[in-house]
Amino acid sequence: MYTSCDTEWDALCVDIVRSEGCGECEPLPEATCHIAASSSELSDVLSASLKGAADDIECTCGSFLEADVLFLYTAPESGTYSFDTAGSEVSDTVLSVLSGSECSDEELGCNDDRAEQLRSQLNVELSAGQKVLIAVESWDSEPGMVQVEVTAGSA
Numbered sequence: 795m796y797t798s799c800d801t802e803w804d805a806l807c808v809d810i811v812r813s814e815g816c817g818e819c820e821p822l823p824e825a826t827c828h829i830a831a832s833s834s835e836l837s838d839v840l841s842a843s844l845k846g847a848a849d850d851i852e853c854t855c856g857s858f859l860e861a862d863v864l865f866l867y868t869a870p871e872s873g874t875y876s877f878d879t880a881g882s883e884v885s886d887t888v889l890s891v892l893s894g895s896e897c898s899d900e901e902l903g904c905n906d907d908r909a910e911q912l913r914s915q916l917n918v919e920l921s922a923g924q925k926v927l928i929a930v931e932s933w934d935s936e937p938g939m940v941q942v943e944v945t946a947g948s949a
Contacts, residue, residue, distance in 0.1 A: 827897040832866035840865040841941035855904035856888035862931040869920035876945045878915040883938035889914035892927040
C-alpha cells in the first residue's frame with residue numbers, strides 16, 4: 795500500500811514513520827481515470843498520445859507501470875464489438891477493456907500481440923448502453939499516438 799508523508803507519495807513512508815517519525819501517513823486518494831476521448835458510435839476511431847500520459851490502470855497482459863491512454867465507449871446496441879489498435883503510431887501495443895467507466899472496474903479482456911503482429915485486438919460482447927473503459931499502453935514505453943478502431947461485429 796502506498797501512503798503519504800508530508801504530501802510526498804512514497805511507498806516507504808510507513809517504514810520511515812516507524813523508524814524516524816516523519817509524521818503521519820495517509821492512504822492514497824481514489825484513482826482518477828484520465829479519459830482522453832469517448833464515443834457511442836457503432837463504428838469509430840479513438841486516438842490520443844501516450845506522451846505525458848499517466849498510469850491509471852495495470853493491464854493484466856502488459857508491462858508494469860506503463861503509461862496508458864483511456865477511452866470511454868458506450869455500446870449503442872447489443873452485440874460483439876471489436877477493439878483494434880491497428881493504425882497506431884506506437885508499434886507494440888497492449889489493449890485492455892474494463893467493464894464500466896472506473897479505473898477499478900473488472901477487466902473483460904486483455905491482449906498483447908494479435909497472432910504474429912505487435913498490435914492488439916479484442917472482441918467483447920456488450921449490451922446496449924453498456925459502458926466500457928478501453929486502455930491502451932505501449933509494451934516498451936514508446937511515446938506516440940495510439941488509436942483504437944471500434945467496430946460492431948468481430949473482426
